[in-house]
Amino acid sequence: MDMNIPYTVEERPDTGLTNGKLGIWLFLASEVMLFGALFSTYIILRMGAPEWPHGELNVWLGMANTFILIGSSVTMVMAWASLKLGDWGKHRIYLLATFLLSAAFLVNKYFEYAAHWAHGELPDKSTFLAIYFTLTGLHGIHILGGMVVMAYFLGPGAKMYKTKPEQFTNRIEYTGLYWHFVDLVWIFLFPVLYLL
């Protein structure tokens, strides 16, 4: 492009921020409110239900997915740290690992959903199932979105590292922030839906 927007790569002295850093945090703030609305829905629906099911969800699969997602958060932050250390090879490995772990998460989710559908446990059967599918579904879409971004940085986006390494590194950092947020949501989703 063309327009030279200041503070894209270097930090603005008085705020100490780059544009992208502030931008991604603001976006995450809006995401907190988005998932917040669904958690609020959960609270209200649970209060209004004569009984709330237990044991309908596969706790072990949920726990496995929790380990997978935490692991992917570690590999994601390592992907960024590798770039800060100038290690392009390690960065690629860690970013690919994050991508693959996310895929594994979604595969597990698919098996979970398939099992529910096989038993006729669909969203219209109870408010519990409705909020379960909506919360995990929206979360799953966010995982997918993150994977698309990672695929971009593994693929066509990678060449920016050659010409603008600092900007590329920043972009990986912002991707990481988004990814950790997705992990954070699951850290709350898992106990709320599967355990309580």
Next chain:
Amino acid sequence: MDKTGIHPGGEHAHIHVDSHGEHHEDLGFWRKYVFSVDHKVIGIQYTITGLLFLLFGFTLMMIMRWQLAYPGRPIPLIGMWLGQDRAPMGIMLPEFYNQLGAMHGTIMVFMGVVPLAVGGFGNFVMPLQIGAPDMAFPKLNMMSYWVYFLGGVTMLASFFQKGGAAQSGWTSYPPLAVIAPGQTMWLIGMVFLITSSLLGSVNFIVTIVQLRAKGLTWMRLPFFVWAQFVTSFLLLLAFPPLEAAGVLQLMDRLAGTSFFMPSGLVISGKPMLIAGNGNPLLWQHLFWFLAHPEVYVLILPAMGIVAEIIANNTRKPLWGYKALVYSVTFLGFMSFIVWAHHMFMTGMGTTMSAFFQTTTMIISIPSVVILTALLLSLWGASIRFTTPMLFALAFLPMFGIGGLTGLPLGLAPSDIHLHDTYYVIGHFHYVVAPGTIFALFAGVYYWFPKATGRKMNEMLGAIHFWGSFICINIVFMPMFIQGLGGMNRRMYDGGMQYAHNKELLKYNLWIGMAAWTLGLFQIPFIINFFGSIKWGKAVGINPWEATTLEWSAPSPPGHGNFLTEPIVYRGPYEYSVPGAARDFTPTFEPEKA
């Protein structure tokens, strides 16, 4: 010397202070005018699209007012074309009336006013006022506009689906909204519109925080920028719950879930075969959690515009700049904890009613402070009655009436009688129509020379103003009388079926006449707007002799906006400084050595 087009580059302006010395090659028609990443082009796109949607939403209302003035009479001119589903023999069906009502509200709020106030004025003016070369994320900005456009098209297309457009009020309360036609496309359209706003708000906040020019400290920001800043935070944090709620209602409609559907629902004698245990109040909470801050999104940019124009046309600094800044910030915070004053009639107990009533009374304080500061700014002023100033001056008493009539609505005991009556319609229209929309007109007349290099015609402007001002008061003032008399909202026969409305029906005729005349008085504006692009009086950089940064850029500004790096030396309203040579000292003028 090409000053006749609205395009991002006049003769002189390929420049900005850029150490790379980049050469900006010609982008071609599509990248320059359609898929542009230049905030000025995007701002103009938002402005024109917003104005067109405003006109369309206004037309829907004019058709509604025919039915209310002459219930059961065939609609003139277009009646026979509307078709059997909407108006057989040209006579409006109740379902169609409801569509007009729901879509009028939706279109005016989400496709008209906010895109114009925030997308249009915010995009075009704010980067110029802070001395930025563009927004922080130009490509995201372009995406915001096109997602808005998509949402708007979806909303308009909904009129053509079977069963018609959404017809459950702009508030879309379940269970009705879940079973009524037209709602699915409304929900999808809302998801697009909300996404557009969210992307835009991130852009605005980052731009204001990060891209202020050298010397532009927070307390030197024009009030317009403060207003846009707070507005963006409201959009950022309040819209997501409605997006979530929209998805939930979509699931209730399409997947048969019962998020909002209670148990034991029986419709037309048939019990609904759903899981139940849902809560219609959940929708109301999630909806109003956004929709209340949304009304401040509607008014804050307008206050910002009025503040700029008043300072400029009084040749005096604004009174109480600090008070204005603190008030608008406090207002932003409070707007998140008042929403259930729209829900006093939902069976809420006295504890929570008292809570929301109290917060609602408190929030009126910053509004009054802002209005008072603007009024006091007129004291001892040398007023220039330019067209922008006429609209800005009218804003003050009109917003005053709107605000005062909100008080009985915010107090739970009186709201019991006034809720869902025409009083409410009168109240909020006073704030938005002769309030915000007048401010937006003022802004168009004021910044038109910056965008095009030409001034709009003052005579046409005066006709537009006086005609609109008189008619709009005749439209909305009687509604307070109707509401106090107990006439309900959203009745397609104008309230005829209720005996207590008998004496109030005559106002429907007056309101209708005034509404159609108001429509006619927009014609001078339309002619003026498009005509002045070509034939308006050509002006230079600072035709209003204003002080803020945007008036240091060429008219229209080119790629990168400023010819030299903008530097701010003083506050934004240094008018009539004692000892100065002229009656205004711009922020960008260096100190005399």
Next chain:
Amino acid sequence: MHSDQESIKKSIRSYIMIGAALFVFTGITVAVNQVHLAIPLAITVALIIATMKGSMVASVFMHLSHERQWIYGALILTVIGFAILMLVPSLTINDSIGTPIHVAAPAAAHTGH
């Protein structure tokens, strides 16, 4: 912030350690669940553990522990908004005038007022 190699290497150590801690806490969460506490206590304990895990992710992985004022400010506003969204709707729904009429017919019973 992370401007030199040493501090990044130190951070990497903390990333690994926090990752391990998160695994452990996940195990604890599931184990506590097996104990079948009373519902209010179970909710409290689960939320406390989840909050601790979340704070670790936020402060270490997301570098929030040494972030700038602006970010903290935006997040504080968000947390307040989030808290309002969690508490106020359910408080309002539960605060009702008088007693709801309970219809005898089974289908129409608990209509979550």
